[in-house]
Amino acid sequence: MPASTSVKLNTGAEMPTIGLGTWKSAPGAVELAVEHALTHGYTHIDTAAAYANEAEVGKGIADSKIPREKLFLTTKLNNNNHKDVPAALDASLKALNTPYLDLWLMHWPAPMNEDTTEPIHDHDWLDTWKSMEAVYAAHPEKVKAIGVSNFSVPYLERLLAVATVVPAVNQIELHPSCTQPEVVEFCTKKGIVLTAYSPLGSDNSPLLKNEVVNGLATKYGVQPANVLVSLQANKKNVTVLPKSVTNSRIESNLKVIDLTDAEIAELQKIDETAHFRACKPTWTGHGGLGFPDFD
Numbered sequence: 001m002p003a004s005t006s007v008k009l010n011t012g013a014e015m016p017t018i019g020l021g022t023w024k025s026a027p028g029a030v031e032l033a034v035e036h037a038l039t040h041g042y043t044h045i046d047t048a049a050a051y052a053n054e055a056e057v058g059k060g061i062a063d064s065k066i067p068r069e070k071l072f073l074t075t076k077l078n079n080n081n082h083k084d085v086p087a088a089l090d091a092s093l094k095a096l097n098t099p100y101l102d103l104w105l106m107h108w109p110a111p112m113n114e115d116t117t118e119p120i121h122d123h124d125w126l127d128t129w130k131s132m133e134a135v136y137a138a139h140p141e142k143v144k145a146i147g148v149s150n151f152s153v154p155y156l157e158r159l160l161a162v163a164t165v166v167p168a169v170n171q172i173e174l175h176p177s178c179t180q181p182e183v184v185e186f187c188t189k190k191g192i193v194l195t196a197y198s199p200l201g202s203d204n205s206p207l208l209k210n211e212v213v214n215g216l217a218t219k220y221g222v223q224p225a226n227v228l229v230s231l232q233a234n235k236k237n238v239t240v241l242p243k244s245v246t247n248s249r250i251e252s253n254l255k256v257i258d259l260t261d262a263e264i265a266e267l268q269k270i271d272e273t274a275h276f277r278a279c280k281p282t283w284t285g286h287g288g289l290g291f292p293d294f295d
């Protein structure tokens, strides 16, 4: 099926299919990258309190002069803020210099200490979700949708058993070396949109040199990165976040090609022989977080 330009959330809102990623986009560079993206066709930006760049992302948004209602802005609750959800939301809004978020995600189901070096075990992430639901209900003017990130099937099952709000999105690692079919299928069945992070395989990705990826890039006259972004954009229930601080790449990453079902299957097969994750859940100190390649 042809690639989408937006995907409908369970709130009714449209989420633009391609968003600019900003993890490791340093202050100084990130405001220019965000401004460049927003003045060259992007309408969706992804950041996180953990990236320590929300203020600069906010500056890039302001400098672009894009009307707020034309932008889809996502940020994430940091692992060290699970105990103080309302204050964390206000801090992100202030840093981003925006009256509201289009989407606010629990970054990891993994509460951590103040400087995110150690896990803490006296707080349950399910209570964090309940606090996010409460803030969302009390302040619809501040947050238009809530969701999760780095949630495996067992963690989603635990959440859905008590949730009064079904997460709008689960943002997870998705690329040909990390295809996660179980969680993609589960979310799709439950009406939860997937957002593909590290779609190029993150920094210094071997996927950019992969033979299948390069074969398709040559066939369609595009860059390997376009094949990788297009793979996600060609899926029905998926949005995708290529990150770059390089203007030419920011522009070119928006170009999506329509892949055939056979080409999609060939790309997804790469996982069978060359599996990797750029972001291992174990970094949080909470184990594999229910992901089958860790537990």
Ligand SMILES: NC(=O)C1=CN([C@@H]2O[C@H](COP(=O)(O)OP(=O)(O)OC[C@H]3O[C@@H](n4cnc5c(N)ncnc54)[C@H](OP(=O)(O)O)[C@@H]3O)[C@@H](O)[C@H]2O)C=CC1
Pocket: 020, 021, 022, 023, 024, 046, 047, 107, 149, 150, 171, 172, 196, 197, 198, 199, 200, 201, 202, 203, 204, 208, 223, 225, 226, 241, 242, 243, 244, 245, 246, 249, 250, 252, 253, 278, 279
């Ligand atoms: N929820 C979560 O836990 C996570 C969320 N994310 C989100 O997803 C976004 C994307 O993931 P990320 O890990 O950053 O990695 P990506 O897969 O987007 O890859 C980014 C890397 O690819 C390079 N690159 C970008 N475009 C091209 C191109 N056209 N050709 C060649 N190289 C290119 C970038 O370099 P350069 O910038 O120098 O151009 C950078 O080194 C993040 O920025 C973040 O917003 C990511 C990880 C975890």
Ligand SMILES: O=C[C@H](O)[C@@H](O)[C@@H](O)[C@H](O)C(=O)O
Pocket: 023, 048, 050, 278, 279, 280, 283
């Ligand atoms: O969004 C980005 C990621 O979640 C990142 O914050 C973590 O993956 C972590 O820093 C790590 O070291 O792996």
